[in-house]
Amino acid sequence: MSRIIRNTTTREMLAQLAREAEGLSQRERREFLRKGVTALSAAAASGVAVAASVNTDNLPPNEPSWSRQLGHGVVDSPYGMPSTYEQHVVRRTVPWLTAESISSISMTPLADLKGIITPNGLVFERYHAGVPLINPDEHRLILHGLVERPLIFTMDDLMRFPSASEIKFIECPANGGMEWKGAQMEALQFTHGMLSCCEWTGVPLRVLLQEAGVKPEGKWILAEGADGAHMSRSIPLEKALDDTLVVYAQNGERLRPEQGYPLRLINPGWEGNTSIKWLRRLEVGDQPWYHREETSKYTDLLANGKARKFSFVQEANSVITHPCPEKPIRQSGFIEIEGLAWSGRGHIKQVDISFDGGVSWVPAQLKGLVLPKALTRFSLVTRWEGQTWLLQARAMDETGYVQPTLKQLREVRGTNSIYHKNSIHTWKVAANGEVTNVQIT
Amino acid sequence: MSRIIRNTTTREMLAQLAREAEGLSQRERREFLRKGVTALSAAAASGVAVAASVNTDNLPPNEPSWSRQLGHGVVDSPYGMPSTYEQHVVRRTVPWLTAESISSISMTPLADLKGIITPNGLVFERYHAGVPLINPDEHRLILHGLVERPLIFTMDDLMRFPSASEIKFIECPANGGMEWKGAQMEALQFTHGMLSCCEWTGVPLRVLLQEAGVKPEGKWILAEGADGAHMSRSIPLEKALDDTLVVYAQNGERLRPEQGYPLRLINPGWEGNTSIKWLRRLEVGDQPWYHREETSKYTDLLANGKARKFSFVQEANSVITHPCPEKPIRQSGFIEIEGLAWSGRGHIKQVDISFDGGVSWVPAQLKGLVLPKALTRFSLVTRWEGQTWLLQARAMDETGYVQPTLKQLREVRGTNSIYHKNSIHTWKVAANGEVTNVQIT
Structure with missing residues (x-):
């Protein structure tokens, strides 16, 4: 059915394929072009059901x-940007x-991301007084208190120490927090998007100590x-003394301004606000x-009126990124x-x-x-034939430690808090493939 | 010498430190502030030798x-960019x-990068007719020839297959090629900068086959x-059938235009030009x-007039990124x-x-x-006290396989080629800490 066409252009080759298909009926022609792609979206390939905008x-x-x-030449974009066709893939508030x-x-637009690295331009942002523009030559890190030798470091000082690089997630403990009391955020970006993962480079804090x-x-x-x-x-x-890093680079390059340029902490696995930016x-x-940010904020008010304090660890959590509201079937x-899936205590x-x-x-x-x-990343290949699903993932x-249900979590923590909601999340897949966020309590 | 200062601002704390230091002689004051940083650049910390521009x-x-x-608020930069203080960290031609x-x-500005991930905006570029701007909805991948079922895939088709993500380097075989005959490129960016490393996501080509x-x-x-x-x-x-990926994402997000948006091959460990972009x-x-690009180009002309063809693998190579011409001591x-260090055949x-x-x-x-x-990444912590070094790294x-000397490489390959120069590289460190590129033959 196909033949070797050597040293021809794509155009010639395709014209030939099209000629071969011409003698066939509409159905045979489709078969000719689609054969073997039964499980794939072959409508476009058959030339029949191409969307109007194409x-x-x-x-x-x-x-x-x-x-x-x-195309455009090499000098136009010394610092590269995504394609204009990807302008919808941005951080959102x-x-x-x-x-x-x-x-x-x-x-972070998790629905559009692949692999485990979050590109720097899409790492989620959280700040308390805006992003300062810091001159790295004038930035200093002061280390003092219960120490033998109070120290002041320039950026050059810090970058002279042997560096360490670690791929670690960072997550705001308020991730999913809008849903403690039942709010329904209709996008993965808003249910779980206060979450990113980068290769961070810096000096282990224990070295400076x-x-x-x-x-x-000295204890704190x-x-x-x-x-x-x-x-x-x-x-x-x-x-x-364990794994805190004093970080100046993310995914190879220097920290982005909104990520603490020129210097931040990374406390791996802990709630993001402890990884102090612009350190x-x-x-x-x-x-x-x-x-303030460890008393009136970033504590977990329980049903009995007491608050959990210093609830640092982001416990095991997971979410399905495909399908999801932004990526229906x-x-x-x-x-x-x-x-x-991710856990502040170690491997999944x-x-x-x-x-x-x-x-x-x-x-x-x-x-x-x-x-x-x-x-x-986790994955399960299956088939969908229009059935309704209540789709969940559960990480260990x-x-x-096994990720709890929302009911289990509420039994222990009540509904006052906005932090540390790591319960099993549910996407409802409708018969038409649309995906909505539902709570199973 | 230091004391606990609770609930004070940085300003008060530092004023107090400064007062404590005031009664001391210039030398004692320096000691007070520098103590313990003898190995560090403490001049700035002492307030004595701050550069004029600070x-x-x-x-x-x-x-x-x-x-x-x-600072600026959260809505200003939906897709983030580096600090304006890092504008010098760009790709250069x-x-x-x-x-x-x-x-x-x-x-790629390797001297300014840390860890192993190259951020997407700094991945080296090589193209043969400029960067096309491709509408992903209209892009098709055609698979034909000696196959049972010729296929045409839309991007949606391809992204429906189970994906795989792999962190792999990509290198142009011309990396360092200007130096075969003895040209001296006075920057790491130009001696080795046709080299980057990303997390690539796509479909294994064997699945499509x-x-x-x-x-x-079918053999090729x-x-x-x-x-x-x-x-x-x-x-x-x-x-x-081994490890070629049909790739649509790099470092989490969709491919950048100059990296083949919306689709490219990645042939891990092989010369970059085989990883066809805009596939x-x-x-x-x-x-x-x-x-053309495997006969008149991308073949290695030997001294006897014959050319090595299909020299796909990027053999083991390495380079010292600190110190280097851009980062003197x-x-x-x-x-x-x-x-x-990197090798197209596997682990270093x-x-x-x-x-x-x-x-x-x-x-x-x-x-x-x-x-x-x-x-x-490799690392060796040592001391430098003004001695002259002929600094080299050698990867296995x-x-x-052990990275050869330039002499060994020339004995086998002559000096006609511009490709696959993976010989041991030498930086000369002068007594003043300046670093230059020298060839030891």
Whole structure:
């Protein structure tokens, strides 16, 4: 049916294919071109059901217009940007979420992302007094308090230390927080988009603490930002000596302004606000500071009126990224159920999928790199033939911790909090393939 | 000497530190502020040797200007960009390298990068007829030739297949090619900058070939781009069935235009030009096509007048990224010698460092992720006290292959070629810390 066509152009080859197909009936012609793609969207390939917005002049057997002309040269874009056809893939805000844009959140478009790395231009944002524009030559990190040698570092000082690079997720503990009381966010970007994952490079904080010499009574560290909010958090010394990084680069290049340029903390696996951005000051003390952002904010008010404080760890969580409200199912046949799982305590060990709202479960496959405290991709290939699904994912991490249901979580935590909602999430897949966010309690 | 200062602002704390230091002599004051940073650049910390361009109003004990005002809000930059202070970190071209910008190269600023991921905006560029602007809805991939079922795929078709994500380097075989005959490129960006590493996501080519059904006599695949050059290469079926990916995403987001948006091949570990961008056509044949870009170009002309053809693999290579011409040594004391190693045949097993132009070697440490056919970071912490170095790195991969000297390479390949120069590279470190590119033959 096909033949070897050597040294011909695409145009000639396709014209030949089209001629071969011409003698066939409409149905045979479709078969000719679609054969073997029964599970695929072959409508466009058959030339029959091309959407109105598609310029058919660019479809086979024609050579598309961009193949018949020269493109732009090499000097036009020294720092590259996405295609203009991808302009919809941006961080987005929820206007009613905060009163001021300088103390707000933008969220990562998870539905459009692949793999585990979040590109720097799409890493979610959260700040408390806007993004400061900091001159790195004039930025200083001060390390003082219960130390033998108070120190002041320039950026050059810090970049002289041996560096370490780690792929770690970062997540705002308010991720999904709008849903504690039942709000329905109709997009993955808004249910889970305060979540990103980068390769971070910097100096382990323990190295700087060794240089300063922590006194025996030193047990906590206050990290303070250089932003107008002087955003600050108290961090136990154990974490600082474990895996906290003083970071100046993300995904290879220097930090983006909204990510703390020129310097930030990364506390792997911990709630994002502890990873202080625009890091200016580290003070060693013998107890926590109980600053605003660890008392009136970033504590979890329980049903009995008491609040959990210093609830640092982002426990195991997961979400299905395909299908999702932004990516409905457009065609029956095989489908890859895909998603992301992560745990602040280490590796993801297993992810299960339910199609019936948690009654029965089947294991998904973990694919690609499975790194501790990093986003992990899971996948399950199945078929969809128009049935209604209540689609869920449930993650288990290396400690054996299993992601709870919303009911289980509410039994323990009530509904007052907005933080640390890591419960099993449900997408309802309708018979027409549309996906909506539903709560199963 | 230091004390606990609770609930004070940075300004108060620093004023207090400054008062404590005031009673001391100049030397004691310096000691007070520098103590413990003997190995660090503490001049700025002491307030003595601050460069003229630095606004001292922003230095401790003052609060910097950006801490006393609000920054920009969350809606200003839906797709983020680097800080304006990093505008020098861009891809650069060598003007004399090619006659036309539409058939040229821009190179990755390796000296400014950390870790192993290259951010998408800095991935090196090479194209043969400029960058086409392709409408993904009108883009088609044609798979035909010696197959049971010729197929045409839309982008939606391709993205419906189960995806795979892999962190792999990509390198132009001309990387370092200007130096075969002895040209001295005075920057790491120009000696090795046709090199990047991303997380690529797509469909394994073997899956598409299974769909089409390769006939028994099918042995080679022609991959052709939709650019004006119709850039094409012949690829053995063995590679296609092994690890070739049909890629639509890099570092999470869709491919950048200059990287082949909306579709490209990635042939892991192979010379970059085989990873056809703007991929439009795959034809299965029983022998290679001997197109222009695998005969008059991308072959290695040997001293005897014969040319190596289909020299696909990028053999083990390495380069020191710090120090380098762009990053001279500015201070005596400890220094991290850092660099990148990579091999088209698999993992990097070992990297050695020489300070004397290859007479003696010491092993470096591999740090971070060590992945097959990916960039791998190596590191050696030592001291520099003004001595002159002939600094080299030498990589060995998992096959036991050891990176050759330039002399060894020339003995086998002569000096006619511009491709596949993977010889040991030498930086000369002068007594003043300046770094220049020298050839040891």
